[in-house]
Amino acid sequence: MPQLMTLTRQLTFATSAPVADANGLVIAGVVLAVVAVVAFLLLRKPASRLPKSAEQRPGAVAQDQVARDRHDRTGAKATLRIGADGKARKLSPEELIQEAAENAMAQAAAAAEAVGVRKAHKDGERAFLQTGLDKTRTDGFVARLGKLFAAKQIDEAVLAEVEEVLYRADLGVKATQTLLAAIRDASSRKELSDAAHVWQALRQRSLETLLTAGTEPMKLRVADGPAVLMVVGVNGSGKTTTIGKLAHRYAGEGRKVLVAAGDTFRAAAVDQLEVWCNRAGVPIHRGKDNQDPASVCFAAIERGKAEGFDLVIVDTAGRLHTNAGLMAELQKCARVADKAMPGAPHEVLLVLDATMGQNAVKQAEQFRESVPVTAIALTKLDGTAKGGVVLAIAETLKIPVQLVGVGEKMQDLRDFDAELFVETLFAGH
Numbered sequence: 001m002p003q004l005m006t007l008t009r010q011l012t013f014a015t016s017a018p019v020a021d022a023n024g025l026v027i028a029g030v031v032l033a034v035v036a037v038v039a040f041l042l043l044r045k046p047a048s049r050l051p052k053s054a055e056q057r058p059g060a061v062a063q064d065q066v067a068r069d070r071h072d073r074t075g076a077k078a079t080l081r082i083g084a085d086g087k088a089r090k091l092s093p094e095e096l097i098q099e100a101a102e103n104a105m106a107q108a109a110a111a112a113e114a115v116g117v118r119k120a121h122k123d124g125e126r127a128f129l130q131t132g133l134d135k136t137r138t139d140g141f142v143a144r145l146g147k148l149f150a151a152k153q154i155d156e157a158v159l160a161e162v163e164e165v166l167y168r169a170d171l172g173v174k175a176t177q178t179l180l181a182a183i184r185d186a187s188s189r190k191e192l193s194d195a196a197h198v199w200q201a202l203r204q205r206s207l208e209t210l211l212t213a214g215t216e217p218m219k220l221r222v223a224d225g226p227a228v229l230m231v232v233g234v235n236g237s238g239k240t241t242t243i244g245k246l247a248h249r250y251a252g253e254g255r256k257v258l259v260a261a262g263d264t265f266r267a268a269a270v271d272q273l274e275v276w277c278n279r280a281g282v283p284i285h286r287g288k289d290n291q292d293p294a295s296v297c298f299a300a301i302e303r304g305k306a307e308g309f310d311l312v313i314v315d316t317a318g319r320l321h322t323n324a325g326l327m328a329e330l331q332k333c334a335r336v337a338d339k340a341m342p343g344a345p346h347e348v349l350l351v352l353d354a355t356m357g358q359n360a361v362k363q364a365e366q367f368r369e370s371v372p373v374t375a376i377a378l379t380k381l382d383g384t385a386k387g388g389v390v391l392a393i394a395e396t397l398k399i400p401v402q403l404v405g406v407g408e409k410m411q412d413l414r415d416f417d418a419e420l421f422v423e424t425l426f427a428g429h
């Protein structure tokens with residue numbers, strides 16, 4: 001038992017010292033309970049099942065030995081260990097307890113480490129998002145609402161001002177009405193004058209809005225060939241940059257990525273894409289200048305299949321959503337992709353520039369009439385106070401924002417996390 005007590009003390013220390021986290025404490029508690037139960041069972045088992053020792057029952061030596069032999073045969077499997085010398089060795093009950101406690105300690109340490117890693121990851125993501133949302137929080141609708149709620153009693157007159165603030169902040173009609181309804185709900189529960197409750201209602205309704213647009217990640221794994229990701233959007237929205245960042249990420253995860261230069265409209269576009277591919281360490285499939293983009297797309301997918309790529313990312317030329325001819329060209333790319341590989345493109349990522357505000361929503365409405373847009377990347381969030389457009393996109397389009405661009409560097413493309421987004425957007429309120 002002294003070993004068990006020492007190990008229990010070590011375990012308590014090991015799990016509480018580095019990770020002062022609620023999850024860590026819960027895990028430590030569970031593990032301690034497991035250790036206690038294991039110790040109890042191990043101690044109880046031989047004592048209860050074995051006959052009392054021969055010294056205590058004189059005259060019963062022969063039967064006692066038979067019982068012990070039987071117990072050794074049945075319990076042999078659980079108590080035998082192969083040592084470093086390759087020889088089997090039987091563990092004593094004390095050694096078994098020590099072994100169980102050590103295992104429990106190792107499990108607790110691994111769980112605590114996992115909690116620590118998750119927390120560090122979340123802190124990192126929060127830092128990126130804070131940078132991205134800085135302007136929205138200090139100059140955008142959150143700051144304006146903050147001033148309104150702080151200065152006055154929240155009544156109907158203030159609600160009219162709230163409506164204007166939200167609408168001007170590019171939330172659009174639908175998202176504005178949704179958030180106003182949340183504030184009114186709070187009012188019907190006689191909480192309207194309490195700013196903290198109003199913020200809570202806003203937080204809750206914003207999160208619901210984002211979650212109803214979808215939470216599934218992009219499906220970029222296909223069983224029988226490469227997944228095809230087609231990237232579309234208006235001129236300068238950030239398609240090529242986003243592709244470079246994505247290629248870097250997926251290649252870093254060990255996936256075999258091919259990038260197709262479907263923007264054959266400008267030679268400089270292919271050169272720009274090539275620079276990103278070199279940085280990401282992935283090959284590029286180039287067509288000829290002014291070659292039909294659909295044929296480049298087709299050839300790239302054929303190559304992707306033949307050479308065993310996991311993922312083909314297709315860049316396309318920027319186009320105005322109002323230009324019917326160019327939108328038809330995009331439709332052709334999608335049709336041809338499906339011919340090269342039935343089911344392709346598996347995801348169509350629409351890249352929207354957040355600084356465009358409500359116009360980004362209009363672009364999305366038109367793009368999805370031509371191609372089946374499945375996901376949105378919202379770029380340049382770092383350069384705008386219009387971060388509220390995320391809510392407008394979710395509410396109006398019901399297409400999930402999957403990625404946000406918060407800068408021009410390789411690591412500045414982040415997965416969109418609705419909870420973290422809402423938490424960061426309304427932080428401090």
Ligand SMILES: Nc1nc2c(ncn2[C@@H]2O[C@H](COP(=O)(O)OP(=O)(O)OP(=O)(O)O)[C@@H](O)[C@H]2O)c(=O)[nH]1
Pocket residue numbers: 233234235236237238239240241242263269316317318319351379380381382383404405406407408412
């Ligand atoms: N600040 C900031 N700039 C970005 C972000 N994403 C892209 N950019 C910049 O936006 C500009 C246009 O990016 P591109 O990737 O060339 O855009 P594109 O959609 O490929 O443009 P076209 O091919 O001309 O249609 C570049 O200067 C990028 O560095 C972002 O998240 N934040």
Ligand SMILES: [Mg+2]
Pocket residue numbers: 239240241263269316318
């Ligand atoms: Mg481009």
